[in-house]
Amino acid sequence: MFRLQHHSVGYAGKTILHELSLDIQPGERVALLGKSGSGKSTLLRQLRAQQADKVAWCPQQPGLVPMLSAFHNIYMGRLASQPFWYNLTNLVRPQAKPKAEITELVASLGLSEQLWQPAERLSGGQQSRVSLGRALYQQRPIFMGDEPVSALDERQADALLQLLCARHHTLVLALHNVEQALAHCTRIIGLAGGRVLLDAPAHTLNAAELNALYLSH
Numbered sequence: 001m002f003r004l005q006h007h008s009v010g011y012a013g014k015t016i017l018h019e020l021s022l023d024i025q026p027g028e029r030v031a032l033l034g035k036s037g038s039g040k041s042t043l044l045r046q047l048r049a050q051q052a053d054k055v056a057w058c059p060q061q062p063g064l065v066p067m068l069s070a071f072h073n074i075y076m077g078r079l080a081s082q083p084f085w086y087n088l089t090n091l092v093r094p095q096a097k098p099k100a101e102i103t104e105l106v107a108s109l110g111l112s113e114q115l116w117q118p119a120e121r122l123s124g125g126q127q128s129r130v131s132l133g134r135a136l137y138q139q140r141p142i143f144m145g146d147e148p149v150s151a152l153d154e155r156q157a158d159a160l161l162q163l164l165c166a167r168h169h170t171l172v173l174a175l176h177n178v179e180q181a182l183a184h185c186t187r188i189i190g191l192a193g194g195r196v197l198l199d200a201p202a203h204t205l206n207a208a209e210l211n212a213l214y215l216s217h
């Protein structure tokens, strides 16, 4: 599904990730771990580019349109796959089908009361749930998220990771929380010093081993 072979990635001539080789198979739930700046987003970007139209993408910054409602921001997940006239109609007068689909989706995100509220009036955690909703609404087979639950409390984060895993067969998630990675993912890739320091099935790892990734390199 995804393959990198001796692939180096960098910016402006500076290599950030050196000689990466990895394969990701359908059905895997992969957590990317590593301290801030270790290259998780950079790796996600490389992987996403290989299957852009199959990936439901949840970026690190929600990137919502502030004056539009949660409904409209979530609707935007399908903007590119629907005709212009249909999008325009839904902007002015939301139609029954997207209304029903998005109402069900926001309920599962715990946002029912915020459905028609402008994004600028939502809390940070609510905005990140809208961003998750927009990615889920794309209905693509692979889910990729760059710290998709980092703005949420632990219980909410666990519930939403469960929801993501229930709705997608294959996931690649950059995470900061090692317990979340162990609980929800089948494979953990740890980045440090510009390289893959570990790549193993989650059930063979423990939190202490993963915390070592955050020691300085």
Ligand SMILES: Nc1ncnc2c1ncn2[C@@H]1O[C@H](COP(=O)(O)OP(=O)(O)OP(=O)(O)O)[C@@H](O)[C@H]1O
Pocket: 011, 012, 016, 034, 035, 036, 037, 038, 039, 040, 041, 042, 043, 060, 174
């Ligand atoms: N557009 C860019 N131009 C130049 N350097 C960049 C760019 N994006 C990221 N970098 C650099 O690449 C390195 C890896 O960044 P990246 O965002 O991939 O890390 P990360 O592990 O996702 O970090 P965080 O957990 O803080 O989000 C950092 O040193 C960063 O400064």
